[in-house]
Amino acid sequence: MALRRFDIEAGGDAFAFKAETEPTIDFWLGKYPAARKQSAVIPLLWLAQKDNDGWLSEPAMREVADRLEMPYIRVYEVATFYTMFRLKPVGKHHIQLCGTTPCMLRGANDLKQVCESKIGKKFAVTDDGKLSWEEVECLGACANAPMVQINDDYFEDLTVDGLGEIIEKLRNGADVTAGPQVDRINSAPEGGTDVLTEAGLFDGSRNGAVTTLPNLPEPEPAPEPEPEAKALPEEPAPTNTAREETTEEEVVAVAGERPEAAEVAEAERDNLKEIKGVGPVNEGQLNELGIYTFAQIAAWTPANVDWVEDFLSFPGRIAREDWIGQAKVLAAGGETEFSKRVEAGEVDSSKDEGE
Numbered sequence: 001m002a003l004r005r006f007d008i009e010a011g012g013d014a015f016a017f018k019a020e021t022e023p024t025i026d027f028w029l030g031k032y033p034a035a036r037k038q039s040a041v042i043p044l045l046w047l048a049q050k051d052n053d054g055w056l057s058e059p060a061m062r063e064v065a066d067r068l069e070m071p072y073i074r075v076y077e078v079a080t081f082y083t084m085f086r087l088k089p090v091g092k093h094h095i096q097l098c099g100t101t102p103c104m105l106r107g108a109n110d111l112k113q114v115c116e117s118k119i120g121k122k123f124a125v126t127d128d129g130k131l132s133w134e135e136v137e138c139l140g141a142c143a144n145a146p147m148v149q150i151n152d153d154y155f156e157d158l159t160v161d162g163l164g165e166i167i168e169k170l171r172n173g174a175d176v177t178a179g180p181q182v183d184r185i186n187s188a189p190e191g192g193t194d195v196l197t198e199a200g201l202f203d204g205s206r207n208g209a210v211t212t213l214p215n216l217p218e219p220e221p222a223p224e225p226e227p228e229a230k231a232l233p234e235e236p237a238p239t240n241t242a243r244e245e246t247t248e249e250e251v252v253a254v255a256g257e258r259p260e261a262a263e264v265a266e267a268e269r270d271n272l273k274e275i276k277g278v279g280p281v282n283e284g285q286l287n288e289l290g291i292y293t294f295a296q297i298a299a300w301t302p303a304n305v306d307w308v309e310d311f312l313s314f315p316g317r318i319a320r321e322d323w324i325g326q327a328k329v330l331a332a333g334g335e336t337e338f339s340k341r342v343e344a345g346e347v348d349s350s351k352d353e354g355e
């Protein structure tokens with residue numbers, strides 16, 4: 001790691017934040033408890049750097065330390081550690097040139113030569129005070145490599161001539177245009193895109209459009225896997241009980257909370273196979289647990305769902321197939337597309353053996 005020293009002379013004796021910066025300081029201080037206001041050291045150093053022509057003088061660091069009631073050395077440590085804080089005066093337009101691999105492969109080394117020839121060595125400030133440059137690590141605009149950041153703006157898709165022109169314009173006080181320097185919008189393909197060109201994708205007119213394919217037959221649910229030989233409780237316990245407590249063979253703890261079992265007369269039991277995802281095997285296992293009606297399933301809590309999913313060894317499936325939503329409709333006397341098909345005998349996997 002490079003040794004970074006701050007310039008003790010160049011910053012004079014005093015520093016004061018600009019009046020218009022004070023609300024921003026209050027904003028950052030408001031993010032932390034009063035006793036932890038030191039947590040705002042990085043944002044305050046950043047604001048001090050902005051108010052100090054792009055670099056941190058020693059008085060600026062002291063001002064931050066005083067405001068945050070920190071020892072000066074603690075603030076010096078932060079400022080000298082992070083390379084985003086510059087410790088010597090920089091030009092009015094300070095160029096950060098990305099030299100990381102994607103930019104390097106796309107010509108960053110040539111851009112460095114442009115900076116050296118037009119500005120000078122790294123961190124040297126031109127005599128007129130207008131320009132300086134440094135090399136930095138990836139600035140997160142790799143798709144637009146090679147690129148530089150000048151003060152707060154990115155200049156992307158640069159060429160040697162293009163960067164040279166930008167530097168000359170800045171030197172002469174002319175306007176420059178930030179962003180990609182080729183015919184592209186942000187990081188979209190150069191010359192415009194050939195795909196996703198429909199205007200409705202971007203003007204909001206497709207919001208809420210139905211995107212499901214019409215008139216496709218509802219897919220058959222996957223066949224029920226053969227049940228593993230599982231020891232089930234002989235009598236469903238009336239209260240919530242962990243699975244390992246219900247069988248002697250099963251010792252693995254089951255997450256969640258077992259749904260309450262019920263005694264339901266045969267005639268009042270629902271055909272649980274009208275719930276998409278419940279076939280004869282699952283229905284039998286639910287019955288073993290004392291679950292016989294849509295209303296019972298409709299009342300399951302998330303903890304109950306966890307327990308049943310764990311017990312039946314299909315994590316996530318109850319939510320994915322929306323058993324509870326289906327059960328609510330059916331418990332209220334309604335029908336679902338799937339229940340209608342079960343009623344009509346069109347779903348083989350919902351037929352009991354022998355049917």
Ligand code: FES
Nearest residue numbers: 098103138141142
């Ligand atoms: S490598 Fe240059 S912006 Fe990422």
